[in-house]
Amino acid sequence: MVLPFDPIPIIELKPYGHLSASTICNQMQIESKYDYDKISEAEMNMWTKSFYDGILLVGKYANIKVSDARKLIHDDLITNGQASIYYEPEIKVISRSNDECVVVLDNHWFIDYGNEKWKEEVKHALDQMNVYPTITRHQFEAVLNWLHEHVCSRSFGLGTKLPWDEQHIIEQLSDSTIYMAYHTIAHLLQARDSFDGKKLGMSKNFLKRM
Numbered sequence: 001m002v003l004p005f006d007p008i009p010i011i012e013l014k015p016y017g018h019l020s021a022s023t024i025c026n027q028m029q030i031e032s033k034y035d036y037d038k039i040s041e042a043e044m045n046m047w048t049k050s051f052y053d054g055i056l057l058v059g060k061y062a063n064i065k066v067s068d069a070r071k072l073i074h075d076d077l078i079t080n081g082q083a084s085i086y087y088e089p090e091i092k093v094i095s096r097s098n099d100e101c102v103v104v105l106d107n108h109w110f111i112d113y114g115n116e117k118w119k120e121e122v123k124h125a126l127d128q129m130n131v132y133p134t135i136t137r138h139q140f141e142a143v144l145n146w147l148h149e150h151v152c153s154r155s156f157g158l159g160t161k162l163p164w165d166e167q168h169i170i171e172q173l174s175d176s177t178i179y180m181a182y183h184t185i186a187h188l189l190q191a192r193d194s195f196d197g198k199k200l201g202m203s204k205n206f207l208k209r210m
Helices: 022-025 036-053 066-079 116-127 134-146 173-183 206-210
Strands: 108-113 149-151 160-162 166-169
Touching: 022 036, 036 066, 036 134, 066 134, 116 134
Parallel strands: none
Antiparallel strands: 108 149, 160 166
8 A cells, every 4th residue: 555665764773774674674584564573573673772872864853862862852842832741551550459540640749860960970880880681781771761750759658758848758669769878878967876867977067068
């Protein structure tokens, strides 16, 4: 129904060129849509490579990596009123009490994992690491690219009350993250066995210099 047609190149991916899908199909000898296993393997490999190593060829952000251009285009679409943020669970969510969960938009506190300075430091640290297998490094990079503001609070349930806003509770998964980070500096902020933090761990002058 669509043949003949000329694909329009929008991403350059070395060493596959401007039309990586055609190239990989030729290399893997994919001859029809019924070559399910080969198509699945090609799709998985090329999607990942195109996202991390592909260079955009068209539009406002041409010559920029796809992984970097994605967020810029996302923000442009929102700012220009051409798109809106939409959230929907992938499947029906059932709680531990066997109740159907309903998504609700409410006020929350967020951890700003999208801070660019922080991200650059994390990426630099990742570059110094030996990661095995290689796909694990790509998984770390994928999370760093899409991770932005993360909800760390809720208005009900189990958890620790936020010190600055006690109507909110730190949800359990954020607890495990925040506590890990806090333990690295706890001795600087509070003395041993001073669970309320009223006794400083180090001198006030030292803390001021910090």
